[in-house]
Amino acid sequence: MSLISPKAFHLLPLVVLGLVLGVSGGWIRLGSPVIPITSAGMNHGLLMVGSFLGSLISIERAMVLKKKVWLAIPFLTGLSSLFFLTGMIQVGLYLLLVGSLGLGIIMHLQSVRHPHFHTYLLYAGAMFWFIGNFMTWRSGLIAAGTTWWMGFLLFTIVGERLELSQFLPVPQWAKKALAIHLLLVFIGLLVPFHTWGNELLGLGILLIAVWLLVFDIAKVHVKKTDQFRYLGIGLRTGYLWLGAQGIILFALENHPLFYDLMLHTFFLGFTFSMIWAHAPIIIPTIFGIRETPYHPILWVSWTLFQLSLAGRILFSLIEIYEFRKAFGVANGYLILIQFGLMAGIVIWKIRKRKLLGNLNHQRKEKAHLNLDSLA
Template identity: 35%
Template sequence: MQAFQFSNKLLAGFMAFAALGLLAGLYAGLIRIGYLTEIPINITGGLHGPLMINAFLGTLISLERAAALEKRWTLSGPFLMAASVIFMLFVDMQYGAWLFTAGSLAVSATLLYICRIQPKIYHFIMAMGGISLFIGNLLFVLGAPVFEIVIWWMGFPVLTIFGERLELNRIMRPPKKAQWAFVGLIAIWVFGTLLMHFTRTHGWHLVMITTFATALWLIKYDIARKTIKSVQWTKYSAWCLLSGYGWLVLTGIFGLIYGLPAAGPVYDALLHMVFVGFVFSMIFAHASVIIPSLSGKIIPWNRYFYLPLLLLHGSLIIRIAGDFLGFYAIRSIGSWVNVLAILMFLGGVLVQILRNRSL
């Protein structure tokens, strides 16, 4: 019993570093849009992407995998990712970048190990997500501009989630042809990512076509279509999942129409459709399972959680409207409320855990 408690405390400690990475990343994002000023601990607008992808998502996802395997060496991934947070914020960005690159290599090794012991297609898809992160990070430390590598960073959460949803949707028993179609879409997605280094436009179009098609596949075959009729966390998760898939559909449509510029409002809109609209919807959807599995703390249900979800989507619509219409003040308001929605969700989780402890 004592060892179990220690394990939960250790995992909760890593989660604290992920939370630090998230908070710092959100702050950097507000600096990036010109709303906050830089502070003396190295938080700059340029850190927004690395902090959100590596310090937050990298630490959290690698920790989840390490906890599932219960092998000490797999903690090297979250350890290096967590250490990169400290180095990025308090020491030097370059050292932090090499740490999260090493961390992503360790994460990839963990995911490939899972493929070896359980060679299932969904595990291979998740492993491709880890490898995508490593490639993006390696290119980053070698000096590649962010607009060239962001597609690799995007692949980490997107492919991880695709693999997880394929695994969880086995209960729906999609037809074999549908399952192979899903695998084919993932293969084309990865090929499109590679192709972007040779012909950016054609590669991006392939990625967007497969993003659109994969989202439709998930809407059709995901168990969320059934669980949306359930109650409490199960119903809430279904709403999060389906709304997240909706953002992927929109990403595919707008991505095909506008392409992917190297910077600017369209670039901002497309990336945040994925990273906020899709990825954070998935985080909201799975938080009631992931946090208890890592911390040992149950999150009691409360209808309050619909409020940050609605704010997340509503503010993202405002942000994207500001991007496409050129109303940058509106975009800034949407960005602020994006951050507020995420903080409200995290605050709600913390309050519910503390209230449950006091009962």
């Protein structure tokens, strides 16, 4: 068996393209065209949530089914970035619609085979992604899909946390409380924002953040060392960002940058904290490698990312726009640096293992030659 599953690995360029275009679009929307691609600015949300995050999650879920034909789904969603890049927005949207529906089919099959609460959450998340894409396609407005995309990522991440923590003893009442909190979020997605939808959504999200801080296994990982401590602190930091978003949704509706604050505490603070915390566990599983993308150097870029995001949010709250832009641009660079470091760590570990393997092989051959000469 090869060290890397070629079919899954070959989707990475499309995923990376979605990330780079999404980050460049974020820079443009901040008023700093570091990479001046107009179409990236127009389709920033579609690129980040669909072409990048949606493709990454679809690869993970497709690999669970073993049959590589399911990788056609993340291939379609990853391919959407090329069409968004060239201005063929409708084609890119169609690909995301088909891909998100495909992820829903994957999760339907998995929930039939493994009928557990966490699997149903993953199933619901996939369908929320499809609904968000459909709302955007139908209305022509990215804002029409954003809350459903938040539901997609929230339900997916909570489902994955429950899946990874299913053997942790959690009181039955706490499990029921989490179900109520998630139901509150779902109702908040259904109710229009101009009535009381944002308050319901914010309350549900805040309660879920508190639940995760209290009951998730991350509290155990924090007390350990090295990779496990990185995992635990990363997760719990993400839960704090989720709580911050809940407060913003509930209390800051009249702030001039409400929409920006609401989106980026969630999609950057919460979601990227989750990705980087899960990466040492998920990436080796998805791509069939032994090496984990963890090294203590990640703490540096991870910390700088969190500080730059905190700076962006702070200066957004107090409406100092130049500092907000500066911290936002730095935040984008640090996203790319963090992923670049993880890729470099994996490559370095693979080369190091191959080198050690070759040295051991040479030593064995030398030992055999010595034995033969003695004989």
